[in-house]
Amino acid sequence: MSSIYYWVLKAPMIQPELIWMLAGERLASGFHMYKDVVDDTGPLSAGVYWIIHLVFGKNLFIYKFIAGIVILFQVAYINSLFIQYKSFEENTYIPAAVMIVLFHLSFDFLTISPALMGSTFIVLALGQLFSQTVLQKEGSDSVLLVGVFGGIATCFHFPLVIFLPFLIVAGIAVSGFSFNQFVLSLIGYFLPIVFCGLYYFWMDALPEFIFEYFFATRIIDIYSHVGFMDVVVLFALPILLALFGYFVGAWFKLITVNQQKQRQLIVIFLVFAISSIFLTNRSTPYQWIILIPALTYFISQIFIYLTHAKALNVLAVVFFIGVPLVGYSWLAYQKNSGNLRSYEVKYQEKHKITAGKRILVLGDDIAYYKEASLATSYLNSKLSNRILKDFDDFADMASVYQEFLTERPEVIIDQESAFENLIKRIPLLENLYQKSGEDVYLLR
Known part of the structure; x- marks a missing residue:
């Protein structure tokens, strides 16, 4: 499916990709982020681009290749999570298939963006919350990891800071954190951020780090690469299917107490994932990538719980063919209409x-x-x-x-x-x- 974007539709290099490459190149030349590179790319994301440039140079293919590895990891992790904690009665690979299709909704999902890297750690934090819900652990390791993974995600992509209240709400209301566990989770959350701050303090760039990463991105003009309504149209089909999947699971299936808690976690996750989009300063489809785990959970319920054969066949065609087709058609239309002028890097x-x-x-x-x-x-x-x-x-x-x-x-x-x-x-x-x-x- 990815090959259609690049070999048939000739998906362009996007401006953020070039920004990330330039940041990596400058860091590889011995300079420091924020002090010697004025940009709002996350500190850990910048570190990844620095390593990529050191090893591979200015290579767009490597961005796609590494993104593919990260995507496969997320797919395998989410599917194993649902199996391990009995999210569905059957051990199935349907969520993996659904998630792979969703990652092909937009061509810019398939690059190693800060949103993709940060969302990986949010998914890992979600896994730790699942373990607390199902196993009711008394140990502190998973509680600490919930916070640590959330803090790392914030250091990759600032809009994911919205998941701090998610971890608090989900930890207390659903996973049943005690006060000590709550405090431990908060300590874990701020550890990665504090370590990044200490590094830039030693580099004599702490004010620049605080301003450019935490504040400036909220007060400068938004880069309207793609219109908000254009992105809503792109996501309309999977969101409608996810809503239908939610009602299928609610109406046609009696679930256990643990499965009910997991559903509550995913609903809360989806609410905060949507909220994170409004903290971004670049209007692009890849900012919505954080929605994919929740959409996967609800859409999978259609194919697991629905028993009407004809309806199931129709919905399978609509999803597994319709979603990628929407992505292909959207890119073709945007290119032909010239709407990607402020998003693509058009070398003339x-x-x-x-x-x-x-x-x-x-x-x-x-x-x-x-x-x-x-x-x-x-x-x-x-x-x-x-x-x-x-x-x-x-x-x-x-x-x-x-x-x-x-x-x-x-x-x-x-x-x-x-x-x-x-x-x-x-x-x-x-x-x-x-x-x-x-x-x-x-x-x-």
């Missing part, structure tokens, strides 16, 4: 001016980076504007001038006139660069 003739050079792009058209490398720390243009346009802060202006003087980007693409205004404020920069074209500055 004008972008070749930067091939093989160290450059800086101040604007949204980052395709100039596809065959080039980032110079200076200003990767995220919206976050960088707080520094580059802060003309009243002499410390910021001195820092900006020093960075341009030290790194000397060979080409600057000034799409928002930020550098033009900067030259007026720091005339010494005019000695370094000459204007060539409407928004291009070349190193003298």
Whole structure:
């Protein structure tokens, strides 16, 4: 199914993928996230991109390959979870098949995004909650792991911070955490975040880490790569099937007390998963990937509990053929209508001016980076504007001038006139660069 996206529909590289590659490349050059790379990518996600670049370089295929491994792990883990804790009466691989199909709903699910990596640890935390529900453990290991996995997920992808209240509500209301277990879970949750904070404190970048990762992503403009209603249309079929699956399970099957607790966990999980979407600052389908475990649980109930043969056959066709077909059709339509212009990296003739050079792009058209490398720390243009346009802060202006003087980007693409205004404020920069074209500055 994945091959149709890439070989038939020619799914494009997306802008976030290029951002992640550039961050990994700069970290591999000896720089530090947030201090030397202005962006809101999670610290652990940035670490993964750093390792990928060290080993494989700028390689889009590796992003897809590693994502495939992570997806298979999630599928195997969720299916084994349902079997181990008797979520359904039968030991079945239907949830695995359902989950694989759901991962092919959108082409950008199939890349190693922070959302995919973070959701993996949320799934692991969910597994620990399942163990508390079914086995009623008195030990503290699973309680601690619930928090640790939740904290790690937050360090991969900030919107997953919404699962802190999920762990609290689910732990107390469903899994029956005692006060001591609740406190232990909270300690486990904050451990990974504190360790990340300590690392950036040692790197003299703690304020940048706190601002760029925890706060700036909520106050800068949202990147509307894909319209919200376009994503809702994409998810309409699986959400409708999940609702139908919920009613099938509620009406046609008597469940045990443990299965009832598991259903409550999944319902609460789904509510918080939907809430996390509203914390994202990039409007894209892959931000919705966290919904997949809950959708898998409810849709699986259709094929496990429904006994009417004709209805079951129709629903099987609708799901196993309809869901991937919706994804393929959605991508084809978005490409043909030009709606992906602000999402895809469309490399054209004008972008070749930067091939093989160290450059800086101040604007949204980052395709100039596809065959080039980032110079200076200003990767995220919206976050960088707080520094580059802060003309009243002499410390910021001195820092900006020093960075341009030290790194000397060979080409600057000034799409928002930020550098033009900067030259007026720091005339010494005019000695370094000459204007060539409407928004291009070349190193003298």
